[in-house]
Amino acid sequence: MVKNFRAFKLLSADEGTNTIELEEITTSIAAGTPVIIKMNEGETKLKFTVADKAIAKDVKIAATADGRYQLVGLYTTKMFDKTTDNNCYILKAGKLMNPAKILSGTSTEAVGSKPFRAYMVDNSSSASDAKMFSISENGSNPTGIDQLTDTLNDSNAVYYDLQGHRLSQPQKGINILKVGNKTMKVIIK
Numbered sequence: 001m002v003k004n005f006r007a008f009k010l011l012s013a014d015e016g017t018n019t020i021e022l023e024e025i026t027t028s029i030a031a032g033t034p035v036i037i038k039m040n041e042g043e044t045k046l047k048f049t050v051a052d053k054a055i056a057k058d059v060k061i062a063a064t065a066d067g068r069y070q071l072v073g074l075y076t077t078k079m080f081d082k083t084t085d086n087n088c089y090i091l092k093a094g095k096l097m098n099p100a101k102i103l104s105g106t107s108t109e110a111v112g113s114k115p116f117r118a119y120m121v122d123n124s125s126s127a128s129d130a131k132m133f134s135i136s137e138n139g140s141n142p143t144g145i146d147q148l149t150d151t152l153n154d155s156n157a158v159y160y161d162l163q164g165h166r167l168s169q170p171q172k173g174i175n176i177l178k179v180g181n182k183t184m185k186v187i188i189k
Helices: 099-103 144-152
Strands: 005-014 019-025 036-039 061-063 069-073 078-081 088-092 095-097 110-113 118-122 132-137 158-160 173-179 182-188
Touching: 005 061, 005 069, 005 118, 078 099, 088 099, 095 099, 099 110
Parallel strands: 019 132
Antiparallel strands: 005 019, 005 036, 061 069, 069 118, 078 110, 088 095, 088 118, 095 132, 158 173, 173 182
């Protein structure tokens, strides 16, 4: 059976750029090992083969080389409290987000993560001030906000105002940016 996903382990985290780096796992993965899964285009269900079946009872932890950041696996639902879990990052919308910082200033006290997921923990004595980390695969450019500057300078980028009129360059306020088959809303101050 051909697997329909790619699995990655946590390689490093950089607070300066709010980016984590992942390395693709091309060998077998021991049961219970926390990994980040990226589904192949158009796939919605995991397909994989099993060898040397064993039940993993204990949650395993995968750490960066310096041990500061850990990827922790879950077997059950976990609720992240905005006051006590301020060193945790959960995967949401393709980024690792800190629930405590995301929920600050709101009446919501906690956010949950489903079973069989993983989250990142900052184990240092001075937890990061990062609200979120972008994800980079094997040294590639991070996804999301960190690529915005490159996108704005892309010669193939087409800009529109909110009325749908094409612009020669981005303007102050809200712009619609289209590059290839991707469209996004960009706010210029």
